Amino acid sequence: MKMYITDAFAEKAFQGNPAAVCILDEERPDSWMGRVAAEMNLSETAFLLKKENGYSLRWFTPEAEVDLCGHATLASAHALWAELGETSEKLAFDTRSGILTAVRTEDGIELDFPLEPVQPCEAEPELLAALGLSTSPAYAGGNRMDRLVLLPDEESLTALKPDFSMLRNVPARGVIVTAPSSRPGIDFVSRCFYPGIGIDEDPVTGSAHCGLGPFWSERLGRSELTALQLSKRQGLLKLHVGSERIRIAGRAVTVLRGELA
Template identity: 55%
Template sequence: MGSRIVQVDAFTNTPFGGNPAAVCLLDNLRDDRWMQHIAQEMNLSETAFLLREGKSFRLRWFTPAVEVKLCGHATLASAHVLWEEEYVQPNQTIYFETQSGQLTAQRHGEWIELNFPATPETAAEAPAGLLEALGVSALYVGKTTFDYLVEVESEDIVRAMQPNFSALIKVPARGVIVTSRARPGSDYDFVSRFFGPQVGVNEDPVTGSAHCCLAPYWSARLGRTELTGYQASARGGIVRVRLDGDRVHLGGQAVTIMRGELAGR
């Protein structure tokens, strides 16, 4: 028998929306090369690999090009699979051991809430070519541990952007978050898009880890610790955020699309 693999659409309650991730349930340790090959084969923005370690699960994330240190939507997908496949009970907290420390997931009805580290930005100069590659003017530019954050004037600008990915790949960061306040009267507070050509993902449909920056950023500007973000990619997705000191609670839903078994060893 090969390892089981499940494809899940995360941060949506509708099939073919949100951000697709593959979740590979391992029964023994696998080497990095094998996991990278599986991620390339799946060709999704992230493939998550889970291995039970006592009462916790070792969790690693791979894009088709590289391993990353933090990923929200593939963690949400992993929690969804563990509950749906009855690896854990519905009322049981899931503990993930990762390169970004211990992360947790809890189930609240149809919603899953992840507990992630906040990654606040600090003001920064835009690196050469960044704004030109995005084709926008910035109200603000900041830098997190992973990414650049660019605030623009309106939701219309965020939605209409058509970045030059050949130029954007030269920016020295995992990715670039572009964000603005939502239109007045919206069901959400802010919008964003995420571009990561350096890690093999030109545009990520819904990026949980980006909201670890967006939560403290918009909390400071809007004066609230609980907010709703909409990632305005072609697929789109909703992320509820709750800022709690140096942690961010990310809320989302997920839908299983496919189940299978990996034949290769």
Template identity: 55%
Template structure:
């Protein structure tokens, strides 16, 4: 049997934030098996860890339909899993080898986990045709793009919360995801967002760490602040504390284990 946990990331209590499945493997079986497990879990991401001789871990992320290059909440969940299960001492930082290079995680005494991620700045671009239709009629005030996503600022946090996207149209925009954001009207937060990834089998992701690699530098430039607090306004909601250091982003979040189980059907090779 292979152990698998479901962990709510960017959450301080169960059934909030973004759930990720985490599975530790001595070695990776076929990509087909990994994808089948992710499809079976049917969460926005399933993380597969494999220990390396130098004490680091390989880390791969799968949605129910594809493998992805970068994922924040499943990295947070993976770090939580390794420390909570005692496989690594909480005083020891973690290093992950991923499709986006080396990522690290460290545990704070306050229970928060810090991820070290690359900054993914956006540059202003013309709005794609039918973007407003994809957003259910919302009118963008800014549109930017990077190698991953489209970032769209709208007029208000209320507009972010009230979005009713057309996912069929959104899937035709030619980007990994669409990040919709506005300055928060709640003094506890600097900005709010919702994040949509229909091309990757996730219409709306509850809390998206990797999206903040673009959102954080965007709002730093607008607000003149290197430290920001963000809320992702999905139905589950999640809070992220963000700190920009040169070309890196420190993403701080919490995590809670909600399920522990075993995979009974093992890879055949």
């Protein structure tokens, strides 16, 4: 089976978020896919299987299967077009979050994902302590996947030093922390923490922007947004926020080609 490692939401190699993409030759057991993902030891490994009307797509972290993943979907589309010679102008992926699509645009590869709107909720003391915050944030909320915390500025976000062992106890997939950007051409910045599923800090998280997109669209009064995730590797995302869906665009680069024994 062919296997690729692709840096997603990256302009060049060794930026963005690396994902492994495994091209399946047949259905495989969940336990086998979990072991492959643990062996890859990346934030996500995507498993693609050709179907009559597109591809089935599943995503595994080193510790768990997840319901939605942006960067590994971008990596999968890139692998199909750039490495496997896929000729379809529009790719359809059958996933645990429904049918997701990918098309090529001037901004790279554009994904069509569901919105995951954030609703306000209390920032409990345990969450604040895990993030090292001494006072309540400007906003706290969450959606079906993640908690979200708003900080006043980019400098506060950059300086954040979470306690990952404490964050593992937050009852959510992970915690997104965001702030307005101080950089020209960037609307907002974020960092994303998922120690509960084996990823202390994710380099670039496409699915988090299903919540971040509508959150910032409402505050800024615009549907077209540019976002930067401030991990060590960093990643740039172009967003178009609709009423029920969000389009997330970015570039990808293949860094490894191989075969799985």
